[in-house]
Amino acid sequence: MVNPLYLIAVFLAGAFLVPFVDKADRRISLGIFYLALAASVGLSLARLMQADFTAMTESQVFTAGFGAPLSIALGFGFKEAILLSFVNIMGLLAGLYLAKRLARESVQSISLLLLLLLGANGLILTRDIFNGFVFLEILSIATYALIGLKSSKNAMAAGFKYMLAGGLASSFFLIGIAFAYRYTGTLNIDTWINMGVLMSPGYRIALYLIIMAIVIELKPFPANGWALDVYQSAHSGIAAVISTINTGALLFFFYKLLPLLPAEFMPLLAGAGLISFFFSNLVALRQKNAGRLLGYSSTAQTGLIIFVLTGLSGFNLSQSSILMIAAGLFVTNFFAKSGLFWLAGLIKKETTKSWSVLSKNSLLLALFGIFILALTGFPPFPSFFAKVELVRALAGNGAWVSLSALLAGSLLEAVYLLRWLGFAVKKNEEDALIETMPIPKLVSLMFGTVLMILVSLLITTKVYHLSSGMMYPLMAFLAFMIIDFLPMKTKGFIAIGLIAYWGWMFFWGKLLGIGSLFGIILIGGSLVQIFGFMHYKDNKAGLFPLLVMLIFSLGNLLQACTKLEFFLTWEFMTLSSYLLILRGKHAQKAALTYILFSLSGAYLILTGLVLSPSFYHKIPVYLLSDMIQMGLPAAIFLGIGFLIKLGALGVHIWLPESYTEAEDEFTSIMSSVLSKAGVFGLLIVLIMAKDALVANGLITGALGWLGALTAFFGALMAVFQEDVKKLLAYSSMSQLGYIIMGFALMSHLGWVSGLYLAFNHLFFKALIFMAITGVILRTGTRNMYEMGGLIKKMPISFISVLMGIIAVSGVPPLSGFGSKWFIYTSLIEQGHYFQAGLAFFASAIAFLYLYRLIHTVFLGQAKPAQKDVKEAPIWLIIPQAVFIMVIMGISMFPNYITKPISSAVSGFITKPDWLSWTGYNITLASPVLHGNWNGNLVMMVTMGVFGIPLVWLLLVNARVQKVKQFNIVFAAERPDKPWTTHFAHNMFAHYKKALGWLITPKITEFWNNVTEWTHSIAATLSYIYTGNGQTYLLHIFMYVLVIFIIGGVR
Amino acid sequence: MIETILTIVLAIISLMAAVYAVLTKKTLNAIIASGIISLLASIMFLLVSAPDVAMTEAAIGSGLTTVVFLYALKHIKDRRSTHDD
Amino acid sequence: MIKYLLIALVLIGMGWLFLPLATEYFTPTQLNNLAANYVYGSAADLNMPNAVTSVVVTYRGLDTLGEVTVLFLATAGVGFFLKRKNSIKSKRRHGSEILKSGADLLAPLIILFGIYIFTHGHLTPGGGFPGGVVLASAFLLLLMAQEHFTFSHSVIQFTESLSGIAYVFIGLAGLLLLGLNHFLDPRWLNLGQWGKLFSAGAVPLIYSFIGLKVGSEMSGMLDSLQSDGGDE
């Protein structure tokens, strides 16, 4: 076994030697410094490689040749070895990061850094409480001194405040040790643990003082003002060390002391940790200084780990799984936080907003993105798995208050972290390039990132045993990152080929029932739309990796078997779609709204998954029809989660924003494909909670009304939009409302109609969006009143849009009619006359916006500015052509679709006898409703009815005298500034008078108020940080006393 | 018995010194008072059979710490006189 | 005003928190197990009359190593703060003639006394820490008395580094000569005869190095404290 004392000796000898040899040459002392650091890494890794760890017995080493209670024991088991490997590697990287600084600075700084590491190592190793005190002092004093690396007034003040707090904590610690020794007669932690808990009040106070000393050192809210100042003003290299090495060592020491404590202390500490997590994140919301923001984030993360270590002990959870959660959170924070501090040191910008300089340096931006996403808890980073396990533990044990605090805190954390990412992505012309990029700093950053990724992959594959298929999205992302330099078209064809191959290998013929339907929607739908991206001349860096990742994760939704796999895939999907939206030019705010709603949804989904019975391995989720039935609570959580993804009324406000601001081609995918993931999820929930929902009835009733209102208001909002994409976005929302309505019926016909509409919606919405993408590309505007008369310039696009709106509006002969027919009949068949009425009204409103779409864009007078526009590029036309053909196909032969859907649905809900297919004819003969629909016949008739006049018109048209647009003989006088007087501007003003009160943005207002209030609460809370060191001391005392009184420690 | 009385007397003196250290206006006096507290403490250590501690406290606690305080005060006084005048 | 109220509350609260610690106090009549083992072992295993020293240097030797390190840290920290590069030596007040000659006379005696204290730490009260401080006080005397005290830097640093490293290596010697669990075990040297100067294994050696190290560290600290950091 590697003797841990070598670690101590290495640091000590190095620290003592350095000032001495420095007389000769600074290079020698630096050499010794790095040698000592490397040796410490080597020693801890060597220990890790030894296989003599046994699960329970700790490997201990004693000093001075005496046994445990007499001498000081050091534990060097598996946990210590792992943590020390991380800590010492971080030490080496921090040393590297500071290389330039240390070469300039007086030699003491080198010794100080070595001794800081000695303190951390000792604190982790020691099994003796007083020895722990000594190493804690070494760690603290070295840190205090190193804060002096920056000699600004603020750094000095912060360092002094830190010393005050630290001094106070060590006083508490020492008093505690004194009395604990008085009561137990030992200082060895293990002997002490074996003695059990004594009942004397004095003893409990002693323990309380000891543990509170460590808690204070861990910077809990609100007794942590000093720590924030330190993070804000210390040298970035030192701040990184404090937030990683110091925190790690202290947390481990805290963990070591936990077995000493009486059980009643645990809820107190857990509460303190959770409060620290939630409120630190809350107060961080209004923080603009990057360093201080990182400080808040650090204290929050530490609080969360304290909570995990103490709060889960009461649950039926093994010690190792608790540790696993804590380790996952810790490791992520460890690497991400150090990386962020280092980045802060590289770019030297104070406010978070000014981090937009990163947008000009793609490498640093990528690193920044990785750190932020890791901290937010996205897969594949360990924090993701930790949070999943944590939610599982909390929800599984009914700890609802803790769970809500955890999820709310995580959401707040996501707000400020992702907002920051938004700032960094935003291009700002005034920003200068980051010119000075010191190599050592860059090496530290890169190496840290690589390590984090390696650890993440190790955990993902070795601990959670995820099948390789689940990791395809990530692999595809990485593969496309590598070939990202290729031209767009090459990448496009590679992507199409890859996805087609993947679909063929893993999905073709392997999907059953509704799976095959969603297979076509999710994979096929996106596959065709990849063409749309290929018209770009410039190499849009990062687009294809994300796009491919999104498509792979969409497909994986159909392959996911376990809950973890499903949620992982869901998060991959959320992540990639968020980043794709963020690519939009002005999409920062929209993307933030999107991801916040998505994350809330994801948290609800996660909670719901925890509450639902476990899934089977090797059976895809969508097939678990009758095998699993979940209860109502799980169904409600899951359902709300998926409804957020769908953009149902009330939680829809992310939808128009992000649809509008995302890149046009991607909006098409979002609307047509991505929203179907929500549809898929909702359907799964309904399937799995069918029994409970049918028995209850109330929930599905509410869901139906929600769908109806979504359909109605979506249509209504669409009418009054000037922005063509926003119009289409609301239109999508409306359509999804119909789907919800259909599903909510819980009847065979209802589900068939919902699925059929979902299927149709893919094609017609993608068709319209693709065509409009071309229009926006050519005209350069999204405002409809700035377009007009494009029918001559872009005839193919016109035809696409025309086809699309006919389909959307539900007019025969195209497929939309069929879907609408299904919806109405199923509603009426179930007796939901009011909903049917509302839905019908919504369809009527839909005519208005669809009319506006085709009229203002393609008909009417052409705008002078758009005299020279051309037809859309061929790459946009290809998908349109495909979709038109498909729409024609399903319109002619609807039974090729409806029949399989019906038989798929009948796996879950028995098909009633009165529904039947004969040839092309669908017949309904229910007790309440009769009807039939023959799509083929309708098509034939319509074609006849329209075709003959069309031929005649064309013939007649040849003889019409054509007038040029600006030939004023036939026109009235044109006003100078026509935009606002143009009929297309505020086109339905008269309807607005009648219906406008319905669309006052009540819901948006509500969400804005939520945001505002949260921010003002954060602002109010932050005033406790007065900046005065003495007040901070008072905070610490009050903190200790209040917990003492609340907890009734006496 | 004598030891107890002596201890009580020392304790009272030392507490008075402590209160004086807090309340006095002059920092120098406070420093000296805190030195006296340490010195009294080291006598108390002797009374409770801890000669090692007594020696160390006398040397470090009352001796060196006071010197360090005085040096710091001198530093600041020096600067004050050069800057403020 | 509220603040003063809070402070008063905090003081009362702390008193209340400490109260059980005092009221529950009872005078023990005999040593607890651990202490008894230490006292017995000090004589039986280590051949050392001063039980405190045996705890400090041997049983809990790692603490003491840490303690020396803390002092080193403080010195380094103070030096790091106050001795920036290009520091200008401040004008020091001249010591009087009497002080000068007195210092010249006294300093060697004080140093000798300090050495006595730390070499006899295993036999009598005292040891490395007070001994080291006595050494430093000699240094302080010279510092005050002499105008340009040139002894300082390199010698101090040399002593400090070397004694520190020697301490670590004596610890490692136990490890290498006696085995895995014997870091800082002084018994690789002969335990010698009860009550003599050269007894108790390497303890006198360790305490000497501690004394030297503490002495040089404190001298270094005083040196940095008296030198003006220079203005920036």
Place this chain on the structure above:
Amino acid sequence: MIILIHGLMLIIIGIWAMLTRKNLIRIIIGFAIVDTGINLVLVAIGYIKGKTAPIINDAVSTAQGAAAGMQAVDKVVDPVPSALVLTAIVIGLAVTALMLAYAIRMHKTGRSLNIDDFEEQKW
């Protein structure tokens, strides 16, 4: 017992100083007083009435080695708190010295010794 209470009282007086004094050096003095108080408390804990210092020679003048140890066990006070206090005293000095160094630097950069003048970073 008296020393223990005295130590605790010193600690509270020290806390009073560190919470009310505005001068940096006076706050540090508060810490020094707390340290002394803690040391007193620690030593008081090891004291056993009527027993001598843990110097075995003095406690048992005749015996040597192991025999002396056997006899001394009943005659001396607990050496452990003494050992701990030794460490605590040195650490106290180290922290005090560093705090003072900070105070000197703060005075240099901030031109003030009042802790209220160092609250630029907040919220």
